[in-house]
Amino acid sequence: xxxxxxxxxxxxxxxxxxxxxxxxxxxxxxxxxxxxxxxxxxxxxxxxxxxxxxxxxxxxxxxxxxxxxxxxxxxxxxxxxxxxxxxxxxxxxxxxxxxxxxxxxxxxxxxxxxxxxxxxxxxxxxxxxxxxxxxxxxxxxxxxxxxxxxxxxxxxxxxxxxxxxxxxxxxxxxxxxxxxxxxxxxxxxxxxxxxxxxxxxxxxxxxxxxxxxxxxxxxxxxxxxxxxxxxxxxxxxxxxxxxxxxxxxxxxxxxxxxxxxxxxxxxxxxxxxxxxxxxxxxxxxxxxxxxxxxxxxxxxxxxxxxxxxxxxxxxxxxxxxxxxxxxxxxxxxxxxxxxxxxxxxxxxxxxxxxxxxxxxxxxxxxxxxxxxxxxxxxxxxxxxxxxxxxxxxxxxxxxxxxxxxxxxxxxxxxxxxxxxxxxxxxxxx
Amino acid sequence: xxxxxxxxxxxxxxxxxxxxxxxxxxxxxxxxxxxxxxxxxxxxxxxxxxxxxxxxxxxxxxxxxxxxxxxxxxxxxxxxxxxxxxxxxxxxxxxxxxxxxxxxxxxxxxxxxxxxxxxxxxxxxxxxxxxxxxxxxxxxxxxxxxxxxxxxxxxxxxxxxxxxxxxxxxxxxxxxxxxxxxxxxxxxxxxxxxxxxxxxxxxxxxxxxxxxxxxxxxxxxxxxxxxxxxxxxxxxxxxxxxxxxxxxxxxxxxxxxxxxxxxxxxxxxxxxxxxxx
Numbered sequence: 001x002x003x004x005x006x007x008x009x010x011x012x013x014x015x016x017x018x019x020x021x022x023x024x025x026x027x028x029x030x031x032x033x034x035x036x037x038x039x040x041x042x043x044x045x046x047x048x049x050x051x052x053x054x055x056x057x058x059x060x061x062x063x064x065x066x067x068x069x070x071x072x073x074x075x076x077x078x079x080x081x082x083x084x085x086x087x088x089x090x091x092x093x094x095x096x097x098x099x100x101x102x103x104x105x106x107x108x109x110x111x112x113x114x115x116x117x118x119x120x121x122x123x124x125x126x127x128x129x130x131x132x133x134x135x136x137x138x139x140x141x142x143x144x145x146x147x148x149x150x151x152x153x154x155x156x157x158x159x160x161x162x163x164x165x166x167x168x169x170x171x172x173x174x175x176x177x178x179x180x181x182x183x184x185x186x187x188x189x190x191x192x193x194x195x196x197x198x199x200x201x202x203x204x205x206x207x208x209x210x211x212x213x214x215x216x217x218x219x220x221x222x223x224x225x226x227x228x229x230x231x232x233x234x235x236x237x238x239x240x241x242x243x244x245x246x247x248x249x250x251x252x253x254x255x256x257x258x259x260x261x262x263x264x265x266x267x268x269x270x271x272x273x274x275x276x277x278x279x280x281x282x283x284x285x286x287x288x289x290x291x292x293x294x295x296x297x298x299x300x301x302x303x304x305x306x307x308x309x310x311x312x313x314x315x316x317x318x319x320x321x322x323x324x325x326x327x328x329x330x331x332x333x334x335x336x337x338x339x340x341x342x343x344x345x346x347x348x349x350x351x352x353x354x355x356x357x358x359x360x361x362x363x364x365x366x367x368x369x370x371x372x373x374x375x376x377x378x379x380x381x382x383x384x385x386x387x388x389x390x391x392x393x394x395x396x397x398x399x400x401x402x403x404x405x406x407x408x409x410x411x412x413x414x415x416x417x418x419x420x421x422x423x424x425x426x427x428x429x
Numbered sequence: 430x431x432x433x434x435x436x437x438x439x440x441x442x443x444x445x446x447x448x449x450x451x452x453x454x455x456x457x458x459x460x461x462x463x464x465x466x467x468x469x470x471x472x473x474x475x476x477x478x479x480x481x482x483x484x485x486x487x488x489x490x491x492x493x494x495x496x497x498x499x500x501x502x503x504x505x506x507x508x509x510x511x512x513x514x515x516x517x518x519x520x521x522x523x524x525x526x527x528x529x530x531x532x533x534x535x536x537x538x539x540x541x542x543x544x545x546x547x548x549x550x551x552x553x554x555x556x557x558x559x560x561x562x563x564x565x566x567x568x569x570x571x572x573x574x575x576x577x578x579x580x581x582x583x584x585x586x587x588x589x590x591x592x593x594x595x596x597x598x599x600x601x602x603x604x605x606x607x608x609x610x611x612x613x614x615x616x617x618x619x620x621x622x623x624x625x626x627x628x629x630x631x632x633x634x635x636x637x638x639x640x641x642x643x644x645x646x647x648x649x650x651x652x653x654x655x656x657x658x659x660x661x662x663x664x665x666x667x668x669x670x671x672x673x674x675x676x677x678x679x680x681x682x683x684x685x686x687x688x689x690x691x692x693x694x695x696x697x698x699x700x701x702x703x704x705x706x
Contacts, residue, residue: 007606012706013668013697129434138446145453152461165484168477169468175480176467183460187453403488409697409706410490412668 009163009401013409015252016400026396029389036386039379040115048118050379059357061376062116065384067199067353069105070143071227072346075235076102076150077192080185082266093259093407096157097246098239100398103154104391106147112387135202142195149188153181157402193228200227203356210293211300212360214285222281223356229277233270234349236263237322237342244339246399252412254405257333264338268326271345275319282315303371306359314355318348478597482612486512488706493661497553497646498524500653513553514595515644522643530648540652541659542681543572550645553654554612554704556599558645561632566615566640568599569623569630573658574611577702578604579685584629586622592636593619595644599631604687607699615640658702662686665701669693 003019010016017025043050053060079098082088114123127144130137159165159174197220203212204221214221240263247254286297301308325331325341332338362372376384398404437443471480486494496507497515503524515521538547545551549559555574559567570578585601593599599613617633617640633640646654659682671693687695700706 012700013694141450145450145457149457152457160484165481168472171484172471172477172480173464173468175484176471177461177464179467180460180464183456187456187460191453406488409668 009161011162011401011403011409015412017250022396022400026393029392029396032385032389033393035382036384036389039382040111040386042379043115043383044118044120048116050377052374052377052380057361057372057374059361060374061380061384062112064354064357065387066109066112066116067357068350069387070109070199071196071231071234071349071353072238073102073105073109073235074192074196074231075239076105076153077146077185077188078232078235079239080153081189084182084185085189088262090259090262093255093405094239094243094263096402096404096406097243098235099150099153099157100395100402100404101239101242102150103147104394106143106150108387108391110143110147111390112383115383135198135205138198139195139202142191142198146188146191146195149184149191152177153184153188156181157398157404160403161401192231196228196231197224200224200356203360206360207293209360209363209365210290210295211363211365212356213289213293214281215289222277222284226274226278226281229270229274230349230352233267233274234345236267237271237326237345239263240267240338240342241346242395243405244335244342246395250399252408254408254411256407256411260338261329261332264326264332264342267342267345268323268332271319271323272327275315275323278315278319282311300359300363303363306355306362310351310355310359314348314351318344318351322348478594481598482596483512485705489704490706493704497521497650497654500657501650502653503528512596513644516595516641525643530650538651540655543576543655545572545651545655547648547651550614550642550647551651551654552612552614552645554596554614555658555702556611556614558614558640558642560640560642564635564639565620566617566633566635567630568593568614568633569628570611573655573662573682574703576682576684576686577662577699578602578607579687581629584624586624586629587619587631589619589621591619593617593631593633600629602629602699604699605695607687607696609696609699609703609705611703614645615642662698662702665698666690666693668701669697 006019016022051060075098079091079095083091083095114120117123117126119125126137126140130141156174156178159170159177165171165174200223201221203209204214204216204223206212212223214223216222216224240260243255243260290297290300300306301311322341322344325337326345332341358374362374364371471477491508494508496504496509497513498504498521499507509518511518538545549557551557551571555571555577557569557571559569561567581602581604583603585603587593587600593613594616595613597613598610601608601610613631613633615633615635617635619631620634621632623630662682669690671690683689690698
């Protein structure tokens, strides 16, 4: 049974598991979070010697995780952009989930970054004495601003809680803030566009790392644009994946199939554009950029385990294949194809961020350099697991107490149709 | 980077970066302050009930937001753009002028076995409003609403002297786990309330002039609306996992529907029927 006090906070008409069962679900995640806090605490108190990174290998698990979750969390800005600016009203049913995912991803990334940078008492130096020569400055500013925007966007979701809205001030503030949400969606899009791009640009400008260095337009290397397109492409796929996962865990139908279909179509189109752009970029890099810096592309793939398989996996297996599945109406209409395709797309982007971070650092660039290998320490892994647990806990709380999927109640009795029609607004894309 | 930093000098990059950064901060801060200012303004103007209803209305399913003229078949589909306040609806005014609702000759009507007297007007949140000879209006729960709640466990009636407004909370009813607000069909000041034994009702005095009741259902509009409401009730019961009997001849809802479904989440059913999602 759901505890009576607990029930007062749960949205009317939706079923949630009993209070003890919810506590039981949270228990392992809380334990993991505590382990993460302990690991991060060690790094903050004792210093970065707790990690396996060093001056030569300065980007490790945390930066890879940051880049990946920031790309996966892009569903928040992109769904907001599609809903509030381009008026894809069907996405109303997933926007709250997208915002929660965004908050979790960005706040998790900020937390991991704070541990990575170290010196938490001087964290404000980043803003007060920014390094004008670092692309990370723009990234830090944009991510901080966007996290603030996301938290403001999350506020109406919290204040809409059944019990909280009994307080007149909360009810009215939520209502008034929601009316202005399109402004925040616009600002979020602007900020996301730049920080996703800057994160890519960060690698593209590394002239001393020919594996990562790219040419581009004006001051922006090609990776600037590739990161933006890939994040926009994978955001909807991650939203599909998380919604499906929540449906499976809770045993409920939360979103209409036509919404899944629309998200898949958007993701497929953008993923196809990304694969095309990435292919062109890779060909230019192999044939022009890299040779001009004195390296043939084959040299990068001589070092095991980073063989050419990784390039194939990134572009074809986790790029082209899911793009084709997501673009084929008959395939994306079936969960057996849709979910693996969305998972492949997410894996592809994670692989791309992994290659950009870990492979870039591992490869030798000077004649006396050696191929470096790196395995994260348990403190690094613990911090990462802590971020993961934090995400699950925040999402679980949000799902239990807030109206994350507005169509949940309506869908309680509807059987899933074999093939739902194409979304009415899909033709706009 | 910033003018207060050592070694700072103005250049194109600092203009672009600082310009973009401060514009973003300014827009976000202005949006937040604007929302806070509007909140303060709305609270001081007593718009809480109005906002509560608009927020609830926004959360209703599209089918529940349908225009009253869909119920009568004048539209095949149309969402109400005025949150059930037809007093400000031009389309409603035109349609009423073209096809005024027919007033039935008999004083009392029995629709689907329930009592829906036609001497009064009905609100879609299951209340009625009956103008009295002294200029006041009596507000009560309609028969379907009363059958849904049976004998309430508790009713929170407003105090005489307090004000109610259209689509605001008239009173709250507690029944089993259900705790629902019942929407007021009219604006005015409460002059009398009926407690246990007398039936739960309010007598409302208009604040100025006669009470405008253009937004309420009347005459021939009541039956199609009620038919839709019974469908909604069936759907709500089904959603809560109750097995809903279906009789070829229709049947009549029992006087205490809640008692017939002891294991159903009655809060959810009442929330659905009283338009409080």
